Amino acid sequence: MNKVESRWLQNFVDAILSLETEEECIKFFEDICTIKEFQDLAHRLEVARLLTDGKVFNEISKLTGASSATITRVNKCLMYGEGGYKTVLDKNNNFEENGDTEEQQ
Secondary structure, rough: OOOHHHHHHHHHHHHHHHHHHHHHHHHHHHHHHHHHHHHHHHHHHHHHHHHHOOHHHHHHHHOOOHHHHHHHHHHHHHHHHHHHHHHHHHHOOOOOOOOOOHOOO
């Protein structure tokens, strides 16, 4: 990453850290992402939560509709990544169980 791109990344991280409420966060991500991108981010986090809860690939695919490629990528990040998913999941251990996941498809 060059110096300019590094600064852009720092600005982006600073922008996220400046958000104080759920409403601000939602508005920011709805503006900066397409609806599909926003949904994909939330989807990957749910896959990470299910993997961390010990669910197997077939079960996760059935519950979320995630492809094996998505599940594999998230699992790889959980195992060998920087720990971002783990940090968020540990800090938010009260995430709602998604019992209604199948209804949303």
